[in-house]
Amino acid sequence: MTLNxxxxxxxxxxxxxxxxxxxSGDINAVYEEVLTGSTDNNEIPVYLKLLVDGxxxxxxQLDQQITGLLAAKWRLSRLAKTDLVILRIAxxxxxxxxxxxxxxxxxxxxxxxxxxxxxxxxxxxxxILGNFEKTLS
Numbered sequence: 001m002t003l004n005x006x007x008x009x010x011x012x013x014x015x016x017x018x019x020x021x022x023x024s025g026d027i028n029a030v031y032e033e034v035l036t037g038s039t040d041n042n043e044i045p046v047y048l049k050l051l052v053d054g055x056x057x058x059x060x061q062l063d064q065q066i067t068g069l070l071a072a073k074w075r076l077s078r079l080a081k082t083d084l085v086i087l088r089i090a091x092x093x094x095x096x097x098x099x100x101x102x103x104x105x106x107x108x109x110x111x112x113x114x115x116x117x118x119x120x121x122x123x124x125x126x127x128i129l130g131n132f133e134k135t136l137s
Contacts (some may be wrong), residue, residue: 017082083117115135
């Protein structure tokens with residue numbers, strides 16, 4: 001079975017959330033667990049690797065950007081881990097993936113909040129990404 005980009009984003013979220021929860025975890029084991037039965041020959045889809053590796057590589061920069069978009073008294077540590085991971089993925093895609101329109105990235109981030117979080121998180125993520133998108137214009 002081949003994963004579409006929506007399923008790849010869900011898998012990226014699961015992998016990055018697992019790494020956020022256990023930074024010293026074995027990334028290969030996490031890939032294997034998340035992808036079991038999802039792909040042909042247990043191959044890691046190229047887009048999944050791009051998202052996971054990109055977010056990990058640019059995490060410090062992404063976190064600084066998120067911090068800059070938060071209200072004055074909010075800190076990164078106050079964010080729900082689910083929201084933080086979703087924001088990292090979306091900000092990475094918005095800046096480093098050329099073939100995905102911003103509206104699609106934001107919609108996909110909101111879909112991830114529907115799956116992995118709640119309505120309050122959906123509104124929060126939408127606000128942060130909307131503010132970030134304005135800085136790109």
